[in-house]
Amino acid sequence: MQVELRNIHKFFGPVHANRGITLTIPAGTIQGLLGENGAGKSTLMKILSGFIRPDQGEIRLDGQSVTFHSPADALAQGIGMLHQDPLDFPPMRVLDNFVTGSPGGLLPDREDARQALLSISQQFGFSLDPDAYVDTLTVGERQQLEIVRLLWLGARVLIFDEPTTGISAQQRQKLFAALRRLADEGRTIIFVTHKLEEVQALCHRVAVLRAGELVGTADAPYDLDRLVEMMFGKVISVGRADPVPLGETVLALEDLAVEDHRLNIRGVTLNIRAGEVVGLAGMEGSGQRRLLRAAAGLIRPTGGRVRFLGRDMTGRPYLDFHRAGAAYIPADRMTEGLFPDLTIAEHVALARQRVGFFLRAEAMRAWAQEAIRHFSIRGRPETPARALSGGNQQRLLLALMRPDLRLIFMEHPTRGLDLESALWIWGQLKNRCRQGAALFFMSSDLEELLNYSDRVLVFFGGRVSRPLPATELDVEKLGQLIGGYGFDRVVNTAAPAAHTEGEAA
Numbered sequence: 001m002q003v004e005l006r007n008i009h010k011f012f013g014p015v016h017a018n019r020g021i022t023l024t025i026p027a028g029t030i031q032g033l034l035g036e037n038g039a040g041k042s043t044l045m046k047i048l049s050g051f052i053r054p055d056q057g058e059i060r061l062d063g064q065s066v067t068f069h070s071p072a073d074a075l076a077q078g079i080g081m082l083h084q085d086p087l088d089f090p091p092m093r094v095l096d097n098f099v100t101g102s103p104g105g106l107l108p109d110r111e112d113a114r115q116a117l118l119s120i121s122q123q124f125g126f127s128l129d130p131d132a133y134v135d136t137l138t139v140g141e142r143q144q145l146e147i148v149r150l151l152w153l154g155a156r157v158l159i160f161d162e163p164t165t166g167i168s169a170q171q172r173q174k175l176f177a178a179l180r181r182l183a184d185e186g187r188t189i190i191f192v193t194h195k196l197e198e199v200q201a202l203c204h205r206v207a208v209l210r211a212g213e214l215v216g217t218a219d220a221p222y223d224l225d226r227l228v229e230m231m232f233g234k235v236i237s238v239g240r241a242d243p244v245p246l247g248e249t250v251l252a253l254e255d256l257a258v259e260d261h262r263l264n265i266r267g268v269t270l271n272i273r274a275g276e277v278v279g280l281a282g283m284e285g286s287g288q289r290r291l292l293r294a295a296a297g298l299i300r301p302t303g304g305r306v307r308f309l310g311r312d313m314t315g316r317p318y319l320d321f322h323r324a325g326a327a328y329i330p331a332d333r334m335t336e337g338l339f340p341d342l343t344i345a346e347h348v349a350l351a352r353q354r355v356g357f358f359l360r361a362e363a364m365r366a367w368a369q370e371a372i373r374h375f376s377i378r379g380r381p382e383t384p385a386r387a388l389s390g391g392n393q394q395r396l397l398l399a400l401m402r403p404d405l406r407l408i409f410m411e412h413p414t415r416g417l418d419l420e421s422a423l424w425i426w427g428q429l430k431n432r433c434r435q436g437a438a439l440f441f442m443s444s445d446l447e448e449l450l451n452y453s454d455r456v457l458v459f460f461g462g463r464v465s466r467p468l469p470a471t472e473l474d475v476e477k478l479g480q481l482i483g484g485y486g487f488d489r490v491v492n493t494a495a496p497a498a499h500t501e502g503e504a505a
Helices: 041-048 071-076 094-098 110-123 139-152 169-184 196-202 224-232 288-295 318-324 333-337 344-351 361-374 390-399 419-434 446-452 475-482
Strands: 003-012 015-025 030-035 056-061 064-066 079-082 157-161 188-193 205-210 213-219 249-259 264-273 277-282 303-308 326-329 407-411 438-442 455-460
Touching: 003 041, 015 041, 015 213, 030 041, 030 169, 030 196, 030 224, 041 079, 041 157, 041 188, 071 079, 079 139, 094 110, 094 139, 110 139, 139 169, 169 188, 169 196, 169 475, 188 196, 196 224, 205 224, 213 224, 224 419, 249 288, 249 438, 264 288, 264 303, 264 438, 264 455, 277 288, 277 419, 277 446, 277 475, 288 407, 288 438, 318 326, 333 390, 344 361, 344 390, 361 390, 390 419, 407 419, 419 438, 419 446, 446 475, 455 475
Parallel strands: 030 188, 030 205, 079 157, 157 188, 277 438, 277 455, 326 407, 407 438
Antiparallel strands: 003 015, 003 056, 056 064, 205 213, 249 264, 249 303
């Protein structure tokens, strides 16, 4: 199905999110849509998929003008969208989610649906258990479920909004293979991303948005420097972070153990010093997140000790860690990090310490304007968190952190962020390290782990490697370890040697 967008405009109050965008996407094409956070990519795709209405412009499918009043209208015309955070029902089973929205009404033929689920999954190499609960699936498996469901419902145009965010390298390879097969079968794929390497590896053609405007298009093979310049209006280079002198031990894990219904990780011993950055690598669901949360007091470890600044904090709640000078930044900004309907001013006021019971509107506005200016947040004091782009939500989370932190835990620090925003975020984090904080983080981006970590712990099959110096790794070697190749040579069989004085991050 050929898709045409003609002179699309969209306003959100004074914000002109899409400015006269005209784009034609041939059938059977993997079309990349590239741009920094806030460039208007998601807005344009929500218009195409029926989630929002354009203020001006036209959508044409195979030459016929169409109007959508809802996502159901768009799906009836063959357009389905997979959002960055899957729109499913985690407490329900896979099969229940699969039949949601099906033409069978409230009582669809579940046996036919089960066979369709298994058949389509098999075609693409997916392993989906119809009776499993969705909250036991990884993000990649939830994406696979949504792909299978949309195909069953007849989607001929599939829109993927930042689909590789938070999934492992292996799941990304499986996703790309599925998208290539769909395109070969004549379906139209629109791949929204800010990652140049993904465009280069997957897309037949790319369109670049900046500040709501279509600034250019290109066909493969691509000049990556030219794409960066179109995205940001300038050339941006990435390099390893500058070293930071290390100080006292901030966090000590002593034979720590964490468990869930699938994993039993034991014997993690690690000292993290002021100024140091330690990264956690592994396939999604390998235990990194549970270890990180146990070390921060968000879940209870099943064994071992946690010491923060020399104080035994084992089993203490996160609030005690926070009062002592630690902060945890989750990957799910809207569910765990921010209040979607509260404004920037309200968030900043809540984060202020000892401001009294009553707050003056003028003071709240002044604090918010200071945070907006210092952290380059694209918003106004009265802007609600849900209206911010992913990059600006992350900037707001950083703005809410206390200035005297000694330890920062982070899940996917640059998840869903464009290159410029990611560099800015890491600039702020490294400044924290220079001021004496330590950083303990997990990421599915191997280059991010290698560029910013001093040491890396690799998780595989319920086991954890010893801390590996990042300077001794490259993307290929780290990817092999995550997949289990050579893991026995680096497995944590004994407590790692402590850093010596003078080591640098």
